Amino acid sequence: MARNVSTQRKLVTTVLAWTIGILIFFPILWTFLTSFKTEAQAIASPPAFLFFDWTTENYFEVQSRSDYFKHFMNSVVVSFGSTLLGLLIAIPSAWAMAFSPTKRTKDVLMWMLSTKMMPPVGVLVPMYLIFRNTGLLDTRSGLVMVLTLINLPIIIWMLYTYFKEIPGEILEAARMDGASLAKEIIYVLTPMAIPGIASTLLLNIILAWNEAFWTLNLSAAKAAPLTAFIASYSSPEGLFYAKLSAASTMAIAPILILGWFSQKQLVRGLTFGAVK
Amino acid sequence: MGDAMATLHTRSAARLMIAPSVLLLLAWMIVPLALTIYFSLLRYNLLMPGMEEFAGLTNYTYFLTDPAFFQAVFNTLAIVLGVLFITVVGGIGLALLLDQPMFGQGIVRILVIAPFLIMPTVAALVWKNMFMNPVNGLFAWLAKLVGLQPFDFLANAPLFSIILIVAWQWLPFATLILLTALQSLDEEQKEAAQMDGAGALSRFIYLVLPHLSRAITVVILIQTIFLLSVFAEILVTTNGGPGTQSTTLTFLVYAQALLQFDVGGASAGGIIAVILANIVAFFLMRMIGKTLEA
Structure with a gap:
């Protein structure tokens, strides 16, 4: 009897959750379906859901008319470039703060977080003028620089929370065994730090890929x-x-797939480790 | 002795390792902001190069007495509060639902999270054209289906429409974080409360909600930071209009700078935006400081 009730309840929950889930996902599904219609079918009333003549011509059209691939490569270069550069700068800092913390470490971390509070529009004018006067306007390297700076606090925070979890005793044990600092880093710490670094990389590529204030204001056709x-x-x-x-569809597909693999990191990275 | 040397070494090494990030962020905070303050005191229009002159606080009085400014502050707050309300309430509901046993939970989670991964320009354009368009949009079709006049969302209720779009993007974030927090709630505690005869409602109020308070704080904090600067969604849907009905502070400064080339006025607006954001941030930082220590 009790089992019956709980199965019934599970069924009701399932139906309800799936309905809401599909409703929330629907705009994305609809975009995906529409991308395979002709323009006439796309605005047909009543709308065609699945039964239309599927065509892939839109994809070729978008590529040939507006050089989609060029912009795709810009996104790849900017998001990967800024994330890798950010990691390069952040790893030593997060490392030092996690393994030899001082009294001020917490303050430094909070201060770094506070730089994210500054609304970008507060520095839009000087950034635009600096970019214009130095020829960085509408260049990938300019975008890489800005995105590195705006995501640096998140990268540092995220790495810090991961590094914090590496047990200090392991370091001491390695030191007792006479390992040099270089050996300690290469053989002991790096393998333990790689999962955290990978998660940070993933989340920041997503953030940089979708960043839409600086990319809109500091880039044009090129x-x-x-x-x-x-x-x-x-x-x-x-x-x-x-x-x-x-x-x-082409713009969101790569990140949708990456994002689905990194749900946990999303929570951790965006809450600065406050929710695990 | 050797130990002391080692710590001294590591300490200066540590400082060296932290230095690049601190210096970069310090420069990022100070240089452009100082320039914004400087520009805000000038009469400086890009269309009239070489005519810059000191203007005192004229730009500020001009910006602060502009009726569009009050509208922009109101709109900014409306977007922040509206989206926070929808996402926190909806997020709690969804998290509670997704925490129940069901078939295909993983897939539902994936479906619910998806909007957060969509770039703002795509999200806004899809909603604007394929859903809210009064002629060809799906909403118009649905309205006609039940015998109603199609509603021109972005022309007649621009702010509400933008809140809806932005809330759709952020609901997954709130849900995901609240669900994560919910899953760390002790199963035994829940069962104990049930044994004691606590009903679903009192269990929610006295057990679940207090447990979620930290996660809710975090959701509010993070979302506020991002929501204060909503930009792309407005740019591609209403362009701040009709009139200034959906112009936020961010958008107002952007329009002043890059559409009217008024460097001085836009800079004054930028500084005002920074001050307002700092007032909000002050309270939020205190909140997160507390939850981080807890």
């Missing part, structure tokens, strides 16, 4: 990553739903 490329569809041209959908 260095525009996908965020800015898609924004160009906000003009009346955006009424070509099928092409908009094809471009959107």
Whole structure:
């Protein structure tokens, strides 16, 4: 009897959760479906859900008309570039703060977090002028620099919380065995730190890929990553739903897949380790 | 003796390792901000190069007495509070639901998280064109289906529509964090409360909600930081309009700077945005400082 009730309850929960889940996901599903329609089918009323003539021509059209691949590469270079550069700068810092903390470490960390509180618009004007005067406007390297800076606090915080979990006794044991600092780092610490570094890398690629303040304001035709490329569809041209959908699907697919693999890191990285 | 040497070594090594990040962030905080303050005191328009002159606080009085400014502050707060309300309440509900035993939980989680991974420009354009468009959008079709007039969301309720789009993007974040916190709630505690005859409601109020308070604080903090600077969603949907009905502080400064080329006025606006954000941040930092120590 009790089992019966709980199975019934489980069924009700399942139906409810799936309904809500599909509703929340629906705009993405709809974009995906529309990308395979012709423009006429895309605005047909009543809308065609699955039974239409599937076509992939929109994808080729988007590539040939607006050089999608160039913008895709811009996104790749900017998000990977800024994340790797950020890691390069952050790993030693997080390392030092986790393994030889001082009284001020907590304050330094809080201060770094506070730099994220500054609204980007507060420094939009000087950044735009600096970029214009140094020729960094509309270049990938300029975007890499800015995105490195804005994500650096998150990278450091995230690495710090991971490094903090590496037990100090292991270090001491290695030292007792007479390991040099270099050996200690290469053979003992690095293997234990790699999962944390990988998670940080993943989350920051997602954040940089989707960043849409600086990429929109500091890039134009040449260095525009996908965020800015898609924004160009906000003009009346955006009424070509099928092409908009094809471009959107290609822009979000890589990150959707990466993101699904990193749900846990998402929580940890974005809450600065406050929720595990 | 050797030990003391070693610590001294590691300590200076540690300082050296921390230095690059601290210096970079310090420069990032100080240099552009100092320039913004400097520009905000000038009469400086990019269309009239070489005409810069000291203007005192004129830019500030001009910006602060602009009716668009009050509208922008109101809109900014409306977006922050509206989205926070929807995502926190909806997030708690969804987290409670997803915490129940069910079939295919992993897949539902994946479906629910997805909107958070979508870049803001894509999210906003998909909603604007394929859902909210009064002629070809799905909402218009649904309205006609039940015999209603299609509603032009972005023209007639621009702020509400933007809140809806942004809330869709952030609901997964709140859900994910609250669910993570919920799953760390001791199963035994829940069972004990049930044994004691506590009903579902009182279990929620006296057991679950207090347990979630820290996670809710974190959700509010993080989302506020990002929501104060919502930009792309406005740029590609309403462009701040109609009129200034959906102009936020961020968007107002952007328009002043990059559309009207008024460096001085935009800088003054930027400084005001920084001050307002700092007031909010002050309270939030105290909150997170407390939860981090706890």
